Amino acid sequence: MWRRALRGGPAFIGLRSGGTKAPWGFHGPRACSAPALPADRITVLQAVDFWTKQFEGKGVSEPELSSRYITAYLLGAKTMESLEQQRLKEFLSKEETDRLWELCTRRLSRMPVQYVIGEWDFRDLTLKMRPPVFIPRPETEELVELVLTDLQRLLGCGDTVLEVGCGSGAISVSLLKSRPQLKALALDRSQEAVDLTRENALRYGVQDRLQVHNIDVMKDADTLLGLSGSAAVLVSNPPYLFSQDVATLQPEILRFEDRSALDGGEDGLNVIKQILTLAPRILQNQGRVYLEVDPRHPPLIQQWVEVNVDSLQYIETRNDICSRPRFCILQNEARKPDQD
Amino acid sequence: MASSFIRQMSIKSWRLLWGASSPGLSQLLKPSQPGITCVLAAGKNDLTDFPELVEDELEEQFVRGSGPGGQATNKTSNCVVLKHIPTGIVVKCHQTRSVDTNRKRAREIMREKLDVAYKGELSEVLVKKRESELRKQVKRRKVNENLERKKQFKEALAAENKPGNDSL
Numbered sequence: 001m002w003r004r005a006l007r008g009g010p011a012f013i014g015l016r017s018g019g020t021k022a023p024w025g026f027h028g029p030r031a032c033s034a035p036a037l038p039a040d041r042i043t044v045l046q047a048v049d050f051w052t053k054q055f056e057g058k059g060v061s062e063p064e065l066s067s068r069y070i071t072a073y074l075l076g077a078k079t080m081e082s083l084e085q086q087r088l089k090e091f092l093s094k095e096e097t098d099r100l101w102e103l104c105t106r107r108l109s110r111m112p113v114q115y116v117i118g119e120w121d122f123r124d125l126t127l128k129m130r131p132p133v134f135i136p137r138p139e140t141e142e143l144v145e146l147v148l149t150d151l152q153r154l155l156g157c158g159d160t161v162l163e164v165g166c167g168s169g170a171i172s173v174s175l176l177k178s179r180p181q182l183k184a185l186a187l188d189r190s191q192e193a194v195d196l197t198r199e200n201a202l203r204y205g206v207q208d209r210l211q212v213h214n215i216d217v218m219k220d221a222d223t224l225l226g227l228s229g230s231a232a233v234l235v236s237n238p239p240y241l242f243s244q245d246v247a248t249l250q251p252e253i254l255r256f257e258d259r260s261a262l263d264g265g266e267d268g269l270n271v272i273k274q275i276l277t278l279a280p281r282i283l284q285n286q287g288r289v290y291l292e293v294d295p296r297h298p299p300l301i302q303q304w305v306e307v308n309v310d311s312l313q314y315i316e317t318r319n320d321i322c323s324r325p326r327f328c329i330l331q332n333e334a335r336k337p338d339q340d
Numbered sequence: 341m342a343s344s345f346i347r348q349m350s351i352k353s354w355r356l357l358w359g360a361s362s363p364g365l366s367q368l369l370k371p372s373q374p375g376i377t378c379v380l381a382a383g384k385n386d387l388t389d390f391p392e393l394v395e396d397e398l399e400e401q402f403v404r405g406s407g408p409g410g411q412a413t414n415k416t417s418n419c420v421v422l423k424h425i426p427t428g429i430v431v432k433c434h435q436t437r438s439v440d441t442n443r444k445r446a447r448e449i450m451r452e453k454l455d456v457a458y459k460g461e462l463s464e465v466l467v468k469k470r471e472s473e474l475r476k477q478v479k480r481r482k483v484n485e486n487l488e489r490k491k492q493f494k495e496a497l498a499a500e501n502k503p504g505n506d507s508l
Contacts, residue, residue: 065416069437081434113416121437138418139410141440241411252414262411294410321402321439322409 134261136170169197176206189216230284390451
């Protein structure tokens with residue numbers, strides 16, 4: 001069943017715009033100038049073309065990609081490229097056309113494609129997406145890769161990972177799926193995120209190894225410390241945008257995604273600093289912190305940790321695929337090795 | 341460095357991959373000699389014997405836009421274009437909606453294509469070698485035959501000039 005995106009965006013109640021000859025259609029209050037259903041049958045390619053032009057006309061970003069993703073989803077595929085050429089020339093059924101019109105109309109309000117189709121790929125997973133829970137970004141796929149590579153050096157079975165700000169559960173579910181012996185503890189201040197993370201964990205059968213809690217790391221630090229044992233890894237894609245930059249974000253983000261998943265304060269470091277402050281009490285000795293951050297952050301974080309968090313050692317900065325500094329790795333040196 | 345050049349490109353960003361700088365590819369990177377020497381070790385049919393990729397020889401393109409990326413952007417473009425510089429072979433992959441997965445699959449496809457390309461070249465090289473060997477053999481045979489004929493001719497002449505000898 002489709003949930004309407006009621007939070008943070010215009011409500012869609014009907015699809016019908018006036019003056020169509022189509023024998024079928026939805027009746028109800030006019031939505032924001034949604035195009036009428038076609039009078040005749042159309043092919044897949046014609047539908048893609050039609051909606052590309054609609055999106056272009058209304059200034060919707062990525063008009064062709066949006067049209068292609070939504071249409072592919074309708075036809076049971078991830079991308080148009082993975083469909084048979086023959087399929088593209090076939091006519092859509094009435095039901096398919098109705099459904100396509102319903103989905104594409106949602107995109108007209110600048111709803112992100114991921115929310116329109118209710119899912120998205122993250123590494124080898126297909127995760128449920130639902131507004132206003134933050135949509136995983138491609139950069140975060142690399143964060144998971146970094147953690148996985150490092151987990152190999154930790155040989156213990158039943159190691160625990162702690163994730164702060166789990167959102168849809170992308171990071172935790174990914175890690176658990178890749179490492180059958182791993183356990184994870186995931187937190188988010190949003191109950192909707194907690195719910196969605198649990199759904200995605202269930203979808204991939206890792207729910208028995210994942211605990212999800214509705215905890216705000218800024219306000220409930222004590223609760224968090226009471227929960228966690230000694231984690232091998234602390235991982236987070238925390239809100240890291242600078243407050244002043246949030247106002248300039250594209251409508252897809254501003255209207256539909258949870259602002260608190262994005263806004264890291266004046267310098268974008270509010271949540272990051274809190275995580276790093278708590279890290280020595282969350283991590284086992286030699287345990288590591290993996291953070292996704294704003295490209296301006298790494299040197300700032302390095303300096304700040306040097307002064308403010310005694311036992312955290314800054315290990316390195318890694319770049320993302322667009323060569324921007326994106327990931328910070330730190331290590332908990334609770335005791336010096338020769339003091340053990 | 342390439343990073344400032346890359347940021348200037350408004351739509352596409354070409355990226356030269358160097359060694360293990362990209363975390364997503366660590367399991368695909370293996371130290372190997374570039375070029376023909378590693379290929380001679382390959383030559384069977386299953387994927388594990390396809391030529392290993394050398395990341396220094398690859399150029400990768402993502403249509404990511406010029407924006408800040410990360411949380412500040414919600415772009416759905418994740419098509420990957422991979423180019424193998426020495427052979428000029430280009431692979432495009434948009435099978436999934438995950439950049440990471442598309443990159444990995446593009447590399448798998450590239451290895452298959454390189455296998456065909458190298459095998460093709462290999463057999464061509466061998467054929468040419470064989471042809472040149474044959475030519476040498478034929479030439480040697482002709483030279484020997486000529487020598488033999490000359491020898492016999494001389495012997496025949498010598499026999500004719502000897503009195504009382506009626507054989508040739």
